[in-house]
Amino acid sequence: MLNTLKVRHTFAPSVLGGLMSLAGTALGAGDIEFNTDVLDLSDRSNIDLSRFAHSGFILPGTYSMVVQVNAQPVSEQSVTFYPPDDDPKGSQACLSPALVGQLGLKATQAAGLASWRGGECLDLKGLPGTQVSADLATSRLNISLPQAYLQYSAINWDPPSRWDEGVPGLLVDYNLTAQSIFQRNDGQRKNLSGNGTVGANAGAWRLRADWQGRVENGRESAAGPQKLEWSRYYAYRAVPSLSARLLVGENYLYSDLFDSFRFTGAALNSDESQLPPNLRGYAPEVVGVAKTNAKVIVSQQGRVLYETLVAAGPFRIQDLNDAVSGTLDVRVEEQDGSVHTFKIDTAGVPYLTRPGQVRYKLASGRPTRLQHGAEGKTFATGEFSWGISNGWSLFGGGITDSNYRAMSVGAGRDLLAFGAVSLDVTQSRARVWNESLSGKSLRLQYSKNFEAYDSQVTFAGYRFSQENFLSMSEYLDARYYGLNGERGSRDEYVEGRDSWKPLGASKALYTVTLNKQFRDLGATVYASYNKQTYWNRSDTQRWNLAVSRYFNVGTIKNMSLSLNMYRSEDYNYKGNGMSLMVSLPLGRTGTLSLDANSGSGKNPLAARYSDRLDERNSYQIGASNQSASGYLSHMGDAADIDLSASTQKGSYSSLGVSARGGGTLTPYGAALHRTQSTGGTRLMIDTAGVPDVPVRGYGSPTRSNAFGKAVIADIGSYQRTSASVDLERLPANVEATQSVTQLTLTEGAIGYRSLEVISGEKAMAVLRLPDSSAPPFGATVKNLRQQDTGIVNDDGHVYLSGIQAGERMIVSWGGAERCTVTLPTILPMDGLTDALNLRCQLLAADQSSTDPAALTGTPIDTENTSS
Structure with missing residues (x-):
């Protein structure tokens, strides 16, 4: 004889999904029949398999x-x-x-x-x-x-x-650097500098205010006591239907045709970041060599974009925003007191557009200074790029105010395997100091990602401008600063002035960037060259060359040889440097480097050792004949912290610390966290109130705070992002029933996701109803958060997880909650050998009966069928 159990109303499988293998017959008429003879049970009449009996059925x-x-x-x-x-x-x-x-x-x-x-x-x-x-x-x-x-x-x-679009919230991001330098001749110097963003999110809108500040020696300077300034107030949002970004407030003109300047107004731009990754541009890179542990500051027109401490040796900054365009100012402050500055002209890839599509940028407002004052008349600008066919794009645009106008037109050609090229010409007309100036500017650009040849980015650009050609920023400088850079009246003409010629007017700009890998040789080459010539002042240029190669010597594997060279020439500065480094691995993760640096003055030769303490901590120590230095980098849950110290015999000693982090507040909670870009996109993870749960995006994990909240900042905008619980680092009394979540956030969004995490001890338990009978086999146990904590086995036995002393759990069967158990305040030392005896108190609706079969709430037919 074969016993079968037929159930008509079911839940889909839960943790006991394997019970579906007990089905004795094929699915018919929506029901599944279980062969209960294969179950080793003392009472086969007290079974509730309603959750597993009907394929695909979910209880309403x-x-x-x-x-x-x-x-x-x-x-x-x-x-x-x-x-x-x-x-x-x-x-x-x-x-x-x-x-x-x-x-x-x-x-x-x-x-x-x-x-x-x-x-x-x-x-x-x-x-x-x-x-x-x-x-x-x-x-x-x-x-x-x-x-x-x-x-x-x-x-x-x-x-x-x-x-x-994320959830509403507030954010405060910061990047702080403090340094104390004692020089033998000048005494002690202290400085504190920083920048960051304060913001709020409401629906699709992102409200932001950027700040920056610097304090020298803790006292007032010639500029006055005010060292903190709000560099920009603005609000923006994505417009997905137009693949565009709308920004109102203080902004910089980000144009593919015209130069950048600061203004207050509104801009609607096609947003490349909303396009698939293979259709986007690239961000500029900053490459150089630090003689000592140094602070690197990247700014544009007075606004700090990036600030960080770097260890001695070559550095390469690659995480600038891809919306940055125009000329960047780079300042390298060495710990020996020397300062090195140079400029980088960022390159834009040829302005090509997919066939049949139109990309555009529109803006209008008034030019302004960093201190928010207006410095020009109302202007308007617009540009477009139209994909005519698979190979050709047509683009153009214009910019105008009451005394200036410029028009540009050009074409781009996709050369397929040979890259892409574009050519455009711009005509400007300006009236300054009662004189009309007119000129043309010609630009040629070439770009290619040679994936088959391991060349990541190749860019070449050339621009020639006639003597009387003025860009918008040159026009503004000429209008308000005159011939010799002295500020003149905004509208009056200075009589007796000779025929006006623009001071520092651009003549030609050359730009080349190359990144190439030679896999057969184990070598990588990075090179960049920028040269700007002017009609009436000296030229400026900068070139960088970085070559590295991996090789083996005898039993020593993966040695590397790298050469970094740069030369910079400006009208008030000329300098060059070279660093030759040989590195060999020591231990599992350590590296010993021997460095010859032509720009290190008294310390041309140095030895450095760098290593990782763990996934969050790394360090570097260095020494030469007259100096010693140390650098420690810590990736914390609340902030990234870098420490640096160095000393040189008879010259100086220094100590520096930098911290980069932020805080995010939403209706669901708040958390301090690391941050990648100030004011940028982030994801708040809710671990159901469980603290110390490790969660991660793409980088190192961060742990939830005391309220069960963690913020992951190493995620991108408009790309699918995964966040997960790091199961290998979970505390012993925590388990994750849902460990991964995915989403795609818009720019600046504060995403929110909850992950099912159960915290508490684990133990065997025996459940009994008031009449000493047991809940049916297959009954489920949940905590007050409705998280599954166990499934009842034969005779009321259950393995419970998430046990919190003194809390309650709910037992359900037949599609309804039936009774509750109260956990003891003192838990056994060994939950596997000392089983808990728990009384399950019936809920009010079920007080009339304690028969488990009667309490199922669903018709159960038990039949004896011949085998």
């Missing part, structure tokens, strides 16, 4: 689920299941119009969907080949859609319909 209700489209997570949200109109005993996921809008359907397919429940839900059955299924075991709603119905997507990039 609302569940928190991760929505997946073609196996790619889209979002985590509440999904409601209702009985469909044609099957009152079944259930179907209600796909709301908002949820369907995130699937990335093409407009024609989305418009043809049928609705049910009065328009509350949409039905995908009208799209052939589409499947929708739910899995409570993994809390996922799986949607399979043919690719022909979907908008364009790429690896790690989602269409705009899936972007997440």
Whole structure:
């Protein structure tokens, strides 16, 4: 005889999904019959397998689920299941119009969907080949859609319909550097400098205020007591329907045709970061050599963009924002008191556009100074690029105010395997000091990513300007600073002045950037060259060359030889430097370097050893015949901290510290955290109130604070981001039932996701009802947060997790909550050998009966069937 159990109303499988293998017959009429003879149970009549008996059935209700489209997570949200109109005993996921809008359907397919429940839900059955299924075991709603119905997507990039604007919140980000330098001749100097962003998010809008400041020696300087200044107030938002970014307030003109200057007004620009990664531009790089542990400051027109401490030796800054354009000022402050400055002219790739598309940039406002004062008349500018065909793009634009106008037109050509090239010409007309000036400027650009040849970026640019050609920024300088840089009247003409010639007018600009790998030789070459010539002042130029090669010598493997050279010439500075370094690995992660540096004065030869203490801490120590230095970098949960110290015999000693971090406040909580870019995108992870849970994005993990909140800042905008619990570093009394989440955030968004984490001890327990009977086999136990903590085995035995002394847990079977258990205040030393005996107190609705079979709330048919 074979005993079978037939159940008509079910949940989908949970942690005991393996029980589906007990099915004695094939699925028929929506029911699954379990062969209970294979279960080693003392009482086969007291079983509740309702959660596992009906394939695909979800009890009507609302569940928190991760929505997946073609196996790619889209979002985590509440999904409601209702009985469909044609099957009152079944259930179907209600796909709301908002949820369907995130699937990335093409407009024609989305418009043809049928609705049910009065328009509350949409039905995908009208799209052939589409499947929708739910899995409570993994809390996922799986949607399979043919690719022909979907908008364009790429690896790690989602269409705009899936972007997440984040939650409302406040943020404060900072980057601080403090230094104390004692020089034998000048005494002690102290300085504190920093920059950062204060902001608020409301819907799609990002409100931001940038600040920067510097204090020297803790006392007032000639500039007065005020050292902190707010460099910019602005607000921006994404406009996905236009693939654009709208910004109002104080801004810099980011143009592919005209030079950059500061203004107050509004700008609407096509946003490259909203495009798939293979269609985006690149960010500028800053390369140099530090003679000592040094502070590097990158600024533009007085506004600090980047500030950091670097260890002695070559440095390369690659994490500048790709929206930065124009000329950058780089200042290297050495700990021996010397200062090295140079400029970098950032290059833009040829202005090409995909066939049939139009990219544009519009702006209007008044030019302003860093101190927020107006410095010009109202201007307007616009530019576009139109993809005519697969190979050609046409672009152009104009900029004008009452005394200045410039027009530009050009064309770009995709040379396929040979890269891309563009040529444009700009005509300007300006009236300054009662004189009209007119001239042309010609520009040629070339760019190519030679992936097959391991060349990451190659750029070459040339621009020639006639003597009377004025860019907008040159026009503003001429109008307000005159011939010799002395500020004149804004509108009056100075009589007796000779024929006006622009001071420092550009003549020609040459730019080349190359990054090449030679895999057969184990070598990498990076080179850049910038030269700017002028009509009536000396030229400026800078070139960098970095060559590195890996090789083996006998039994010593992975040695490296690197050469870094630079030369910089400006009208008030000339300098060059060279660093030759030989490195060999020591131990598992250490590196010993021997460095010859032509720019180190008394210390041309030095030895350095660098190593990692762990994933969060690294250090470098160095010594030469007359000096010693040390550098320590710590990646903390609340901030990144760098320490540096150095001394030189008879000359100086110094100590420096920098900290970079931020704080984020949302309606769900607050946390201090590391930060990548001030005011940038971030993701708050809620670990259900459990502290010290390690979570990570792409970099090192960070741990949740005392309130169970952590913020991950190493994520990008408009690209699919994963955040996960670091299971290898979980505390012993914590387990994660949901460890991974994915989403795509817009620029500046504060994302929010919760991960199911259970905290508490683990122990065996025996559950008993008031009449000493046991809950049925397969009953579930949950804590007050509705997290699964165990499933009842034979005779009431259950292995519980997440045990908190004195708390309550709820036992459910038959699709309803039945009774509660109160955990003891003193837990056993060994939860596996000393089982807890727990009384399960019936809930009020079930006080009338203690028969488990009667309490199931669902019809159960037990039959004896011949085998």
